[in-house]
């Protein structure tokens with residue numbers, strides 16, 4: 001269950017279930033509502049001992065229908081519940097309409113036009129009438145345009161009336177206004193934040209891309225996935241179109257202990273050269289730290305040998321810091337070419353601390369000309385700002401570019417603009433779209449860093465390594481962490497791991513190492529945390 005679905009993929013799964021008679025919309029809606037209520041009671045058990053008052057905001061589609069189910073189920077448990085409908089009851093889709101009617105026998109639904117009035121004079125005070133639970137069932141996967149001004153304003157008022165912490169806020173499927181394909185807010189004007197952030201979001205069947213990308217994690221609070229009884233494997237087996245649709249699904253990064261083992265049946269190698277020889281190219285004096293961090297990452301992740309190639313003027317500085325890592329003199333592209341005459345050097349890392357300019361560009365060209373597996377990071381990328389096509393012309397499928405957002409913007413300014421211009425319709429252009437487009441253009445693997453790291457192959461696999469929710473690792477935002485990541489990927493490339501898999505495993509381990517250390521982490525700690533992580537995942 002590592003896929004992250006788009007709204008369209010989720011709809012295709014539902015539609016297939018309907019077509020095959022495996023479920024009805026009414027059944028799914030009932031299970032969705034039940035899933036939300038169960039998740040609320042499991043996550044916030046204290047709510048059952050409070051005043052048990054719920055406000056449920058229902059939208060004009062099936063997300064609103066789920067809201068009416070939640071209202072009914074809470075009421076049946078003895079809660080006081082009031083629904084607010086944004087839209088007209090007689091225009092609700094059939095299942096939502098049926099649930100509106102079932103609810104209407106039990107309790108009130110206030111029209112959106114009276115919403116603010118009701119909130120202010122009815123349930124909006126902090127007295128006995130104030131809700132302890134606010135359910136956002138306005139929009140889910142069907143959000144196609146920004147929230148209307150009046151709705152955005154009303155939600156901001158609600159945010160002020162019941163500040164976070166006074167009532168629990170739970171979103172059905174998605175916080176309303178969040179594009180579930182991109183995690184980007186679809187809100188009026190140039191605002192970048194959703195009007196109402198949640199304590200918890202309960203989605204159905206699988207997480208969607210929007211839950212982990214961009215603003216998703218911050219807007220959703222915690223996430224839970226309720227099982228609504230869709231047997232994806234069976235549906236996929238029964239329908240070839242669905243197989244095709246889901247074949248392109250983005251997956252989440254996972255650890256793969258077997259790729260990391262040394263020795264044993266599946267990796268009988270015993271000699272250091274069986275695990276490759278990584279080469280990290282260093283900058284000059286005073287700038288060697290980044291390459292040394294990368295080199296240590298490469299060694300700790302299990303490359304058989306690691307060499308730092310440094311200018312003659314930086315050899316003493318490097319030598320005074322390196323022990324298990326070897327050192328080679330490299331005063332520029334021609335020295336690098338000579339070093340690469342040793343065929344055993346099978347994975348290269350260029351960029352960390354290398355300096356921006358023509359010397360770096362020349363070394364990158366030499367590295368690419370050698371057709372070795374290669375990670376290009378930091379200055380190796382920035383050196384091609386304004387001349388990206390000259391880089392792209394030489395890239396190949398065993399190269400991994402590892403830009404952070406600034407470096408990405410320099411290499412792919414038009415793609416970056418699409419990702420950062422305010423989103424005006426759904427599905428909005430996502431970080432997945434941007435990374436896939438960049439990979440296709442560059443003709444190599446692109447790893448776009450962030451708490452929502454996306455790794456894409458040209459026209460192929462896309463993986464997200466999300467450091468959010470229970471895997472949040474804010475301490476990774478520290479100088480040099482990216483250098484260590486580059487080195488870790490290079491080390492795995494040296495070991496012969498398939499490039500996109502190397503990028504996936506390294507980003508997963510990088511986050512895991514950071515989580516293991518916690519507050520106070522510095523980049524130099526990261527490589528030395530790997531052995532403990534390896535033990536934990538059974539390497």
Ligand SMILES: NC(=O)C1=CN([C@@H]2O[C@H](COP(=O)(O)OP(=O)(O)OC[C@H]3O[C@@H](n4cnc5c(N)ncnc54)[C@H](O)[C@@H]3O)[C@@H](O)[C@H]2O)[C@@H](O)CC1
Pocket residue numbers: 014024025028029030032059060061062063064065066093138139140141142143144145146147148172173204228
């Ligand atoms: N399809 C199904 O069988 C199931 C759907 N479920 C729920 O249904 C949701 C999807 O339902 P829908 O496809 O009806 O979509 P939504 O309920 O998310 O919203 C669609 C409606 O909102 C309108 N709309 C979109 N953006 C708007 C905006 N900015 N302002 C005003 N109106 C806007 C659309 O025109 C449409 O009428 C899921 O997120 C989930 O909560 C669940 O009940 C599980 C089963």
Ligand SMILES: [K+]
Pocket residue numbers: 063136137138139140171172173174175176
């Ligand atoms: K919602």
